[in-house]
Amino acid sequence: MTSPVKVYGPPMSTAVSRVLACLIEKDVDFQVIPVNMSKGEHKKPEFLKMQPFGQVPAFQDDKISLFESRAICRYICEKYADKGNRGLYGTSPLAKASIDQWLEAEAQSFNPPSSALVFQLAFAPRMKLKQDPGVIKQNEEKLAKVLDVYEERLGDSQFLAGDEFSLADLSHLPNSNYLLSVTDRGALFTSRKNVGRWWDEISSRDSWKKVVEMQKSP
Structure with a gap:
């Protein structure tokens, strides 16, 4: 069993919700990791290692970390091409x-x-x-x-x-x-x-x- 990918940030965030919608379309297991932005958790050193600009979402898939929601969505579609909605990012x-x-x-x-x-x-x-x-x-x-x-x-x-x-x-x-x-x-x-x-x-x-x-x- 592969471990679920991790999405760091609140679903209320427009960028986070973009990634969540993509994961659901692609039928990829995921875990949402809360980030308390009012307490500045997105500016802490451990978070900045994943997202150097201190914004959400940050994304982890095994040992890979990514940021920027549209790039994350493209990655999800490419890596999990055979899962879920196969045409989400085109097939040609x-x-x-x-x-x-x-x-x-x-x-x-x-x-x-x-x-x-x-x-x-x-x-x-x-x-x-x-x-x-x-x-x-x-x-x-x-x-x-x-x-x-x-x-x-x-x-x-x-x-x-x-x-x-x-x-x-x-x-x-x-x-x-x-x-x-x-x-x-x-x-x-x-x-x-x-x-x-x-x-x-x-x-x-x-x-x-x-x-x-x-x-x-x-």
């Missing part, structure tokens, strides 16, 4: 390239404005921090432009990288879920016919439902 060079380009779009174009909105609208109130209306307005406009591109793309294909659910779609789940379930900005998605249809499909996957349940656990 062209399929992988298509997934990679939309993963890059998520990381470079979608993530910055959506992360800013998640922080301002979902986390700042919980942390008793003042919201910045200028930051909210600016990033809402940026995200709308990105979603306009997605709307056009999703009129041509069922999912971002083609007609199969992939890592490209999965990577969008964490931030989108906060915007649609915790904030009043869900219309950014639902007002766009194709984006709304896409969101309904990807958010109803069993893997993501399990992650949401993990986020609700104390």
Whole structure:
């Protein structure tokens, strides 16, 4: 029996939840190791050996340590290619390239404005921090432009990288879920016919439902 891989960090974290969704899709056994960030556990020397930037998640598979959630997801898909959802990261060079380009779009174009909105609208109130209306307005406009591109793309294909659910779609789940379930900005998605249809499909996957349940656990 191989020991389960270890994911360090709280499921509430968008980056941690991205990795958890990937592991569930790939049917890989895992263990979540709590990291108390309010006590600064992510800045302690033993954690920094795994994640030198002091962020979550950190990931261990036997003697291998990795950081950065998208790189971890690619690794999981490659190492455990024959497990679970085999097409999650494509099965040909062209399929992988298509997934990679939309993963890059998520990381470079979608993530910055959506992360800013998640922080301002979902986390700042919980942390008793003042919201910045200028930051909210600016990033809402940026995200709308990105979603306009997605709307056009999703009129041509069922999912971002083609007609199969992939890592490209999965990577969008964490931030989108906060915007649609915790904030009043869900219309950014639902007002766009194709984006709304896409969101309904990807958010109803069993893997993501399990992650949401993990986020609700104390």
